[in-house]
Structures are given as structure tokens and as C-alpha cells.
Amino acid sequence: MSGLSHLDESGAARMVDVGAKPETARSATASGRITMRPDTIAAIRDGDLPKGDVLAAARIAGIMAAKKTGELIPLCHPLALDAVTVDFAFEDDALRVTAQVSLTGRTGVEMEALTATSVALLTLYDMAKAVQKDMTIGQVRLIAKTGGKSGDWHADGPDLE
Numbered sequence: 423m424s425g426l427s428h429l430d431e432s433g434a435a436r437m438v439d440v441g442a443k444p445e446t447a448r449s450a451t452a453s454g455r456i457t458m459r460p461d462t463i464a465a466i467r468d469g470d471l472p473k474g475d476v477l478a479a480a481r482i483a484g485i486m487a488a489k490k491t492g493e494l495i496p497l498c499h500p501l502a503l504d505a506v507t508v509d510f511a512f513e514d515d516a517l518r519v520t521a522q523v524s525l526t527g528r529t530g531v532e533m534e535a536l537t538a539t540s541v542a543l544l545t546l547y548d549m550a551k552a553v554q555k556d557m558t559i560g561q562v563r564l565i566a567k568t569g570g571k572s573g574d575w576h577a578d579g580p581d582l583e
Contacts, residue, residue: 448569449524452535454562455516456543462554463512466546476549477510480519484508484542488523488534498533501525506534508542519543520565530570536562 466476473479485506492500504525511518521538523531543559550557566576 445526445528446569447524447526448530448567449522450530450532450535450567451520451522451565452532452539452563453518453520453565454539454543454559455513455518456546456557456559457516458550458554458557460515462550462557463515463517465553466517466550467512471550472552473549476546479549480510480542480545481508483545484519484521484538487541488521488531488538491534491537494537495533499529501527501529501531501534503531503534506538508538517546519546530567532564532567536564 465471469475485508487494488506489503492498502525503523505523507522509520509522511520519539519542521535521542523534523538525531539562540559543562547557547559564575564577566574568574
């Protein structure tokens, strides 16, 4: 086949066997943004939305999602994560979410960082949809990863912090 690790020689899906790999320190950072009107951004910043503390809810949702990635994404290993952080940055027309995940283990945490970012963004939408329904979620991407066989990697681009 094409050398994809989740396909066997006949092309059937499989969970990658990581049992013989050494445990190493690994981390991944992902980011995405939700665009919205300035008044919606102000309401989130000021805590003026009907559902309460939007950022606290989105942070907890992102952390919980990272921990559940193995249940949500087919063929992902369930992982005992060492740390998950979900941070927010206010922009003129958006709120940026950045999630960082780390562990010492046999497989990377890129999917956990991407899942944390995505679910935090979805939670922001859910918490703010009462005041604005046309928000747009986008630009979810891996920013960096460290450790493992392939080593460190950092994305290039103007939207990186």
C-alpha cells in the first residue's frame, strides 16, 4: 500500500502496534479560531453571556476531549496524558484557541491536541450562539510536535503565535 501506518499490506484498517516502541517525552500544540462580531467577543471577554463563564466551559471541554480522543477517533490509542492546557487569545474579529498536550509514551499526541482545540471551539460556539449564530470555526491545525521517531516539527505560516 502507500506506507500509511493505519493500513496493513492488503489495505485493511488496523490499529498500529506501538508495544515495542520506547517510551519518550512527546508533545503537540494545535490552534484554531472562531470568528465573530466585536460585540460577541466583548460579551465573552466581559462575561456577559447568558450561559455563564464561556472560557471556563470551553477550557474544560477541550481538556476532557483530549482525554477522550481514543474513544472519538477510530484507531487512536487511548493515552494516559501527563498534561493538557487550553488557552485563548482575543483577536479583533475572532477568538483563538491553542491546546497543548504532553505525555511520556509510545505514540504521539497530535490528535489529542487537535481534538482539544476543535471541541473547545465548538463549545465557544455553543455558549455564544444565543447572541450570534453566524460565527465561523476554522484554521484548526497542528502547530508543533515534539518527540517520537519522526522528531520535532513546527508549522510555518503567518497565523502562528
